[in-house]
Amino acid sequence: MITESEKISKWLIENKIAYINDFNISIRSWLKAGGIIRTYITPKDEQETIKVVNFLNSEKYDYKILGNLSNIIIRDGVIFTPILNLSKLNQINQKLYIDKLELKVDAGVSIPRFANYVMKQEYSGTESLLGIPGSVGGGIYMNASCYGSGLTDYLASIKSINAKGEIIVRDKKDAKLEWRKSIYHENEDIIISAIFQFPTSQKKNIDIIKSKSEKIKFHRKKIQESDRPNLGSLFATKNLYSDIKFKSVKLFILYIFFKLMQIMINNKIYKKIDLLTFRKKINKVYRKCFQIDTDNYFSLSDKTINCLINNGSQKANDAIKTVYSIKKIVGEKIKLENIILDKIK
Ligand SMILES: Cc1cc2nc3c(=O)[nH]c(=O)nc-3n(C[C@H](O)[C@H](O)[C@H](O)COP(=O)(O)OP(=O)(O)OC[C@H]3O[C@@H](n4cnc5c(N)ncnc54)[C@H](O)[C@@H]3O)c2cc1C
Incomplete structure (x- = not known):
């Protein structure tokens, strides 16, 4: 059969x-x-x-x-x-108006390519998106953002295919965009393309645009995981350290200590250690609180506890187990940003 x-x-x-x-x-x-x-x-x-x-x-x-x-x-x-x-749907089509640059971008275009394209037209607004490795479709679905700038900041409308195979065009205001969420979490439509509009007020000198993107790139490398395979932020939150501080006495003390040390190091009151080395050390303690052994293949980054890393295993089921055990400690209120497909047939 x-x-x-x-x-x-x-x-x-x-x-x-x-x-x-x-x-x-x-x-x-x-x-x-x-x-x-x-x-x-x-x-x-x-x-x-x-x-x-x-x-x-x-x-x-x-x-x-x-x-x-x-x-x-x-x-x-x-x-x-x-x-x-939809990686083969990868066209960017441009229309230049007196008051704006309009781009029709296919869902399969990568976010860095889109960001670079806009920068090359000498428009500002996408510099911080260069480090997000998703596709434009996935980025709209997730409402991806970074350093205060979002992929959907200059979004005008989205074209999708619904479950009946019909084409739906939605204005940005109807896309229910929230922190790492959109209407597409509810309806599972397939995003096929989107229209972005950059007003001429965003037109900037290329050197200013380049310098902004370089600064962000440099900062990103410093504070975000770049050595091990990972999926960016594990939880959909801006500050996981603060969010979990009331989960236990240990986590509270750790958080207060972390904050105090951060202030002392930043103000050069404490000079024996730099901030990055300190973060590395405190994250090790956090990992212990999450009961992650040093020999776990899936662990949390040295740079931030809000990032799952892979130390060399292909077994996603182990990653999923690790995520669920961390989630138990973090609690129900803080939602996972990384999507888990453990039940898919
Ligand atoms: C190193 C690294 C750094 C990152 N930094 C950031 C960051 O700074 N900010 C940030 O927001 N995210 C960040 N991320 C996370 C990730 O890149 C974004 O969430 C991105 O938007 C996911 O896009 P994707 O195409 O990879 O989607 P996938 O991971 O393939 O899928 C994610 C979800 O999107 C849905 N989806 C994908 N394509 C479509 C489509 N065409 N139509 C409808 N639904 C679709 C899928 O069904 C799935 O549910 C980072 C990831 C990595 C690996």
Whole structure:
């Protein structure tokens, strides 16, 4: 008997739609862990995407859209759910008006490429997005931001495909954009492109734009994990240290000590250690509070406790176990930013 995956592959071949059989997540994801996606479909344009959605719907197959795998942990083993990926929808089209620069950006364009494109047109507003490795589709879904600037700051509208295969165009105001959240968390539509508008007031000298982006890059490297595979922030919060301070007496004392030392080091009252080395040491204590052994493959970064790192394992199930055990201590109120697909079929 022909399996579901074989049936999908047969249809894709007949319809000349590109797909990868046995896509290895542990090679492609930013965490470098996870199983094998049996059918990873990469349509070439909007029409093909709609065709695939209509086919999967007509056959009543569940499916999932994934971007650059920079914010998601997917379980080990074989994933039979067909996965759509829009990396081939990667055009940026520009229209220049008297009062604005308008860009139509496909969902598969990477956020750094989009940010660079805007910078090259000598518009400011995307400099801080250079370090976010997601796709524009994934970035709108997550309402990604960094250093006070968001991907959706200059967003005007979003085009998506709903579960019935219909095209929906939403104004930014209707996208329910919140901290690391959007309407697409509720409806699971597939974002296919977006319109961004940069007013001429954002036009700046290229040297100013470059200098801003260099400063952010330098700061980012200092405070964010850059040595080990990771997915950026684990929890959707601006200050995990503060959020968990009332969870136990130990965490409270640790937080007060951390704050005091930070003030003393910043004001050069305490000079025996620099801030980075101190953070490294205190994060080690935090890891102990989270009961993460030094020999755990999945751990928290030396630079920040809000970042899961991979010390060399391909087993996403271990990563998921570690995340859930940390989550138990952190509590229900603080939501995970990294998405976990542990139940996907
Ligand atoms: C080193 C590093 C640094 C990071 N820094 C930041 C940062 O500073 N700020 C920040 O906000 N994030 C950061 N992130 C997290 C991540 O890059 C963002 O969340 C990004 O928006 C995820 O995009 P993606 O394409 O990788 O999505 P994926 O991880 O592939 O998927 C994430 C979610 O988006 C959904 N999705 C993806 N594409 C679409 C689409 N076309 N339509 C509908 N839904 C879709 C998926 O279904 C999934 O639920 C960082 C990650 C890494 C690895």
